Amino acid sequence: MEEFAIRQLWHDYDAKLEKSLQLNYRIIREMQTQKYEDHIGSFKKNQVAGIITGILWILFLVFLVVNTMHNIYFVISIGMIALFNIFAVGTYIRHLVLLDQVNIADSITGAQEKLAAIQTSLNNVGRILVLQAPFYCTFWYSQELVNHAGTTFWIINLSVVTLFVIASLYLFKTLTFENIHRKWVRGFIESFGGKKLIKAKEFLEEIEAYKTDGK
Amino acid sequence: MSSNQQELFLSVIEQNKGIIYKIANSFNKDEDDKKDLVQEIIFQLWRSFPAYDQRSKLSTWMYRVALNVAITSYRKEKKKTEVFIPLSENVLSFPDSNESNEASLNLLQQFINELKELDRALMILYLEEKSGKEMAEILGLSEANIRTKISRIKEQLKKRFSTTNQ
Numbered sequence: 001m002e003e004f005a006i007r008q009l010w011h012d013y014d015a016k017l018e019k020s021l022q023l024n025y026r027i028i029r030e031m032q033t034q035k036y037e038d039h040i041g042s043f044k045k046n047q048v049a050g051i052i053t054g055i056l057w058i059l060f061l062v063f064l065v066v067n068t069m070h071n072i073y074f075v076i077s078i079g080m081i082a083l084f085n086i087f088a089v090g091t092y093i094r095h096l097v098l099l100d101q102v103n104i105a106d107s108i109t110g111a112q113e114k115l116a117a118i119q120t121s122l123n124n125v126g127r128i129l130v131l132q133a134p135f136y137c138t139f140w141y142s143q144e145l146v147n148h149a150g151t152t153f154w155i156i157n158l159s160v161v162t163l164f165v166i167a168s169l170y171l172f173k174t175l176t177f178e179n180i181h182r183k184w185v186r187g188f189i190e191s192f193g194g195k196k197l198i199k200a201k202e203f204l205e206e207i208e209a210y211k212t213d214g215k
Numbered sequence: 216m217s218s219n220q221q222e223l224f225l226s227v228i229e230q231n232k233g234i235i236y237k238i239a240n241s242f243n244k245d246e247d248d249k250k251d252l253v254q255e256i257i258f259q260l261w262r263s264f265p266a267y268d269q270r271s272k273l274s275t276w277m278y279r280v281a282l283n284v285a286i287t288s289y290r291k292e293k294k295k296t297e298v299f300i301p302l303s304e305n306v307l308s309f310p311d312s313n314e315s316n317e318a319s320l321n322l323l324q325q326f327i328n329e330l331k332e333l334d335r336a337l338m339i340l341y342l343e344e345k346s347g348k349e350m351a352e353i354l355g356l357s358e359a360n361i362r363t364k365i366s367r368i369k370e371q372l373k374k375r376f377s378t379t380n381q
Contacts, residue, residue, distance in 0.1 A: 003369065006372065007344065009320055010323070018233050021233060023225075023229055028225065028228065028261075104259055104279075105279050106283070106355075107352065107354060108336055108354045110355045112287070112333075207333070211360070
């Protein structure tokens with residue numbers, strides 16, 4: 001079939017649609033006044049849910065710190081955990097601001113690139129949060145424990161903490177999209193709900209290639 | 216939105232209802248998803264209509280919004296969204312599926328549906344006979360890039376139709 005025939009086919013289809021499609025004006029008017037949940041807003045909603053949960057968690061951690069000021073080990077550990085979570089909430093708030101700046105009437109590659117970039121940067125939140133893991137091994141220390149626990153206890157305990165530090169640093173360094181070709185990295189990110197992020201990253205690369213291809 | 220603007224918006228939708236349907240049809244196979252997408256596109260058009268500044272053509276603005284919404288919703292995981300409009304009524308009544316019974320049209324639609332999202336958007340614009348300049352504006356690409364991609368898609372299309380006709 002020739003190009004002209006294909007275009008004619010589409011043109012006929014268009015004419016047929018013009019005749020048969022009926023707009024429901026009442027529904028459009030209702031859409032203008034009623035609350036309507038849209039696809040684009042649902043990503044925003046997840047961000048808001050993340051921010052609210054994060055703030056509640058931080059408030060709880062701060063409450064614990066304020067009420068346990070006499071234990072320096074607890075204050076430092078929980079304080080550090082709170083700081084990591086403040087960073088995460090801050091990033092989510094930044095995403096909301098960036099989402100508001102995405103103009104749906106922007107060019108397709110422009111708008112889709114921004115949306116995908118926001119989604120992929122969420123992976124950094126996960127990576128940063130991994131770094132808080134060692135502090136979950138130290139928050140229960142006390143002055144009494146430090147003064148009286150034996151050498152064996154400290155060897156075992158500090159080995160566990162060291163293991164957590166190494167593991168979290170390794171995960172922080174490795175769980176990046178640059179390493180997505182590694183099966184376990186992909187599996188790890190996917191198993192922690194990162195499937196959407198991987199798809200967004202792949203789409204981002206696709207857009208980049210699309211923009212440069214044929215130039 | 217003033218009542219004048221609302222009337223203008225409705226007439227814009229009326230004049231371009233075919234485009235909205237064709238985009239929804241190219242990004243969704245499932246009838247319910249298609250209806251949801253039509254609602255979504257019209258809703259987003261309505262939301263961004265007051266910000267339309269006439270620097271670009273109305274059709275450019277419309278294709279940008281409609282295709283952006285279609286691609287974004289296509290990339291979402293399949294999940295029913297709660298719409299507040301009763302499902303028994305549609306914002307756009309669709310033609311019978313028999314309408315597209317013609318083999319060639321079905322084949323063309325199948326070809327479009329198999330393309331990647333960005334190529335799919337480009338193919339729709341090409342079939343809508345948009346100029347290279349407007350396609351470039353809508354997609355955010357250079358005209359040279361558009362020309363290369365169009366000729367590539369046309370080759371694929373030609374191949375598809377020739378193998379089927381054999």
